[in-house]
Amino acid sequence: MTLEPFFQSISLLKRLSASERQRLAEVSREKRYAKGEAVFRQGDPAEAVCIVKEGRVHLMKFHDEGQASTTCVMTPGEIFCCLPALDRKPYPVDAIAAVDSIIVRIPTTSFHELLQKNPAFLEASLCLFCERLRQVENQSCMVYDSVERRLAQVLLTLSEKFGPTIPLTKHELAEMANTTVETTIRILSHLKKQGAIKSSRGSTTIVKPDMLRDLASS
Amino acid sequence: MTLEPFFQSISLLKRLSASERQRLAEVSREKRYAKGEAVFRQGDPAEAVCIVKEGRVHLMKFHDEGQASTTCVMTPGEIFCCLPALDRKPYPVDAIAAVDSIIVRIPTTSFHELLQKNPAFLEASLCLFCERLRQVENQSCMVYDSVERRLAQVLLTLSEKFGPTIPLTKHELAEMANTTVETTIRILSHLKKQGAIKSSRGSTTIVKPDMLRDLASS
DNA sequence: AAGATTCTATGATGCACCTCATAGACGTGC
DNA sequence: GCACGTCTATGAGGTGCATCATAGAATCTT
Numbered sequence: 001m002t003l004e005p006f007f008q009s010i011s012l013l014k015r016l017s018a019s020e021r022q023r024l025a026e027v028s029r030e031k032r033y034a035k036g037e038a039v040f041r042q043g044d045p046a047e048a049v050c051i052v053k054e055g056r057v058h059l060m061k062f063h064d065e066g067q068a069s070t071t072c073v074m075t076p077g078e079i080f081c082c083l084p085a086l087d088r089k090p091y092p093v094d095a096i097a098a099v100d101s102i103i104v105r106i107p108t109t110s111f112h113e114l115l116q117k118n119p120a121f122l123e124a125s126l127c128l129f130c131e132r133l134r135q136v137e138n139q140s141c142m143v144y145d146s147v148e149r150r151l152a153q154v155l156l157t158l159s160e161k162f163g164p165t166i167p168l169t170k171h172e173l174a175e176m177a178n179t180t181v182e183t184t185i186r187i188l189s190h191l192k193k194q195g196a197i198k199s200s201r202g203s204t205t206i207v208k209p210d211m212l213r214d215l216a217s218s
Numbered sequence: 219m220t221l222e223p224f225f226q227s228i229s230l231l232k233r234l235s236a237s238e239r240q241r242l243a244e245v246s247r248e249k250r251y252a253k254g255e256a257v258f259r260q261g262d263p264a265e266a267v268c269i270v271k272e273g274r275v276h277l278m279k280f281h282d283e284g285q286a287s288t289t290c291v292m293t294p295g296e297i298f299c300c301l302p303a304l305d306r307k308p309y310p311v312d313a314i315a316a317v318d319s320i321i322v323r324i325p326t327t328s329f330h331e332l333l334q335k336n337p338a339f340l341e342a343s344l345c346l347f348c349e350r351l352r353q354v355e356n357q358s359c360m361v362y363d364s365v366e367r368r369l370a371q372v373l374l375t376l377s378e379k380f381g382p383t384i385p386l387t388k389h390e391l392a393e394m395a396n397t398t399v400e401t402t403i404r405i406l407s408h409l410k411k412q413g414a415i416k417s418s419r420g421s422t423t424i425v426k427p428d429m430l431r432d433l434a435s436s
Numbered sequence: 437a438a439g440a441t442t443c444t445a446t447g448a449t450g451c452a453c454c455t456c457a458t459a460g461a462c463g464t465g466c
Numbered sequence: 467g468c469a470c471g472t473c474t475a476t477g478a479g480g481t482g483c484a485t486c487a488t489a490g491a492a493t494c495t496t
Contacts (some may be wrong), residue, residue, distance in 0.1 A: 061359040064436075069361060087348035092355045126344075130305035133351050137289070137310045140358045141279040144287065144396045147483070169443065178361050183483060185445060201443060201492060218282070365453070387473065398454060403475060419462065419473060 003028050003104060010051060012079055012128060015121045020114060028106045033057075033097035042094050046084025048105035052076050055101025059093045060175065070175040071139065073098070073168075075161055082125055083132075085111045098172065143178065148187050150177040152215040155197070155206055165205045173204065221246050221322060228269060230297055230346060233339045238332060246324045251275075251315035260312050264302025266323035270294050273319025277311045278393065288393040289357065291316070291386075293379055300343055301350075303329045316390065366405050368395040370433040373415070373424055383423045391422065 003025040007013045013021055030053065033039055039050060039057060050057075052074050059072040059080065071093060074080050084091055085108045097103075115122045142153050154176045158166045166173075174184040188204065191197045196211040197204055206212060221243040225231045231239055248271065251257055257268060257275060268275075270292050277290040277298065289311060292298050302309055303326045315321075333340045360368050372394045376384045384391075392402040406422065409415045414429040415422055424430060 063359070063362045067362055069359070071355070071358065083348060083351055086344060089348070089352070092352050126304060129347070129351075130301060130307070133301055133347065133354070134307070134310055136351065136354050136358065140289065140354060141281070141287065143358060143361045145281070170445095171443075180484060181444085182446085182485085185443095186483095189445075199444090388475095389473075399474085400455085400476085401453060403473095404453095407475075417474090 002026075003030065006051075006053060006104065010077060010079060012121075012124055015124045016114065016118065020118065024106060024110060024114070027110050028104055030102055030104050033101045033103060035097055035099050037097050039095040039097060039101075039103055040081075040091050042092060043090050045090055046081065046088065046108050048107055049079065049082055049085050049111045050095065051079045051104040051106070053102040053104050055103075056098040057101060057103070058096050058098045058172070058175075060096060061093055068175050069178045070172065071136070073158065073161065073176070079128070082111075082129060084108065085115070086125075086129065088112070098168075147177060147179045147183055149216055149218075150179070151184060151187055152212040153177075155204065156209065156212055156216060159206050159209070164207075164209075165203055167203045169202050170204075220244075221248065224269075224271060224322065228295060228297060230339075230342055233342045234332065234336065238336065242324060242328060242332070245328050246322055248320055248322050251319045251321060253315055253317050255315050257313040257315060257319075257321055258299075258309050260310060261308050263308055264299065264306065264326050266325055267297065267300055267303050267329045268313065269297045269322040269324070271320040271322050273321075274316040275319060275321070276314050276316045276390070276393075278314060279311055286393050287396045288390065289354070291376065291379065291394070297346070300329070300346060302326065304333070304343075304347070306330070316386075365395060365397045365401055367434055367436075368397070369402060369405055370430040371395075373422065374427065374430055374434060377424050377427065382425075382427075383421055385421045387420050388417075388422075 002022075004022055007016075007021050007025055007028075013024070016024065033055070040047075042061070054076055057074040057080070058070045059074065060068050060070045062068050072080075074095075080095065081091055088108070115125060142150055145153075151173065154173060155166065158168065158176075168176075170184050170188065171181045173188075174181045177184065188197065188199055191212075192199050194211070196208045196215075197206055199205070220240075222240055225234075225239050225243055225246075231242070234242065251273070258265075260279070272294055275292040275298070276288045277292065278286050278288045280286050290298070292313075298313065299309055306326070333343060360371060363371070369391065372391060373384065376386070376394075386394075388402050388406065389399045391406075392399045395402065406415065406417055409430075410417050412429065414426045414433075415424055417423070
């Protein structure tokens with residue numbers, strides 16, 4: 001069971017020739033992570049570029065006193081931490097399996113070689129990279145908005161990935177909005193009363209996206 | 219008065235051959251900006267990569283109700299907004315001259331051509347991007363911190379650029395720490411009483427960096 | 437089935453910070 | 467010189483949100 005078919009389904013890796021992809025599949029490894037387990041930690045040397053095959057991985061920062069904030073949620077098919085593959089420096093964040101997950105690990109060295117050899121692949125990687133930078137720059141400006149706005153923003157962003165029903169706990173939403181569970185629940189309760197969302201254990205459903213958009217931008 | 223000698227002093231442009239640099243100098247233009255004037259605005263099409271020749275430029279985001287936050291301070295010799303030159307998309311932030319400034323504008327198209335032609339130049343540019351991404355990712359983790367910590371962090375970061383005496387007003391410091399002038403002044407007064415800094419109109423001097431480091435990381 | 441654990445929910449309290457108001461110090465233009 | 471704008475400074479008051487406490491509901495464990 002080679003990884004080649006899986007690699008074919010990843011848009012970034014489509015830029016590779018069949019033989020390049022085949023070779024990459026040979027040196028890459030699949031690995032299981034239990035819920036809560038770290039795929040890598042901030043500061044670890046960058047050994048692998050990762051792709052989510054199954055499950056969900058959160059990129060996060062841990063502060064003192066155990067507070068955590070999630071900067072990005074990676075779902076199946078998504079590739080993460082190309083940055084260390086580019087500059088050969090350590091991972092800038094923690095990557096934690098949010099549920100039991102299967103991750104494909106591509107050795108950084110192999111990835112880096114391909115960047116050097118294949119200009120089309122470099123170009124595509126750069127695009128991904130630029131997107132990420134824009135994403136992060138955008139996030140960093142919303143960080144000082146009110147919690148209500150941040151939450152609306154978070155829900156809208158997640159709905160691009162998951163559709164209207166977002167399969168995250170209130171605690172996970174809180175970590176994305178950089179607030180506490182209690183505050184998150186209070187605000188979501190309020191939004192629920194207004195009919196903007198529905199809420200159940202482990203998931204939140206957007207009913208009126210326009211209402212959230214108003215909140216996020218007003 | 220060609221721009222070539224100036225370009226020689228910019229480390230990124232040292233990667234170019236003399237003739238490439240000469241050609242770049244011919245198509246680039248110097249432009250003056252008065253204090254408060256915009257070099258470009260968020261969303262503008264990316265016409266030029268910019269280098270500060272004299273003065274100081276702040277990269278910032280404006281929120282509703284006129285609140286502004288400064289994400290980055292660019293000083294002479296620094297090059298900014300290579301990102302749009304890479305992905306050809308609009309500027310992600312506003313660039314405002316914080317004092318009367320002279321900016322050298324390199325046409326995006328010329329810059330982009332060089333990226334394609336000269337691998338060493340591409341490599342160096344990538345390094346700059348990677349650094350920027352890491353910088354931004356780091357900033358975004360300041361979110362959970364108290365204003366005091368954010369301010370300590372801001373002062374330390376700025377002192378890497380300016381040395382111990384930071385020539386910014388309290389208002390500008392406030393914009394960097396994402397807080398108000400009043401709170402900034404209150405906290406700086408406190409730090410002054412403790413002997414960690416000195417403060418005068420339009421500038422703040424770090425006296426005991428270790429004290430700030432303790433604050434920023436404790 | 438009973439107990440443990442996680443998730444959701446809501447109230448009470450406190451505080452860090454924003455907002456508004458006032459004022460003196462300093463520089464700038466006329 | 468005086469008027470004006472900018473910068474610094476400090477007080478009073480209000481509030482958004484964290485923290486702490488409690489508890490019920492859903493799910494997992496054995």
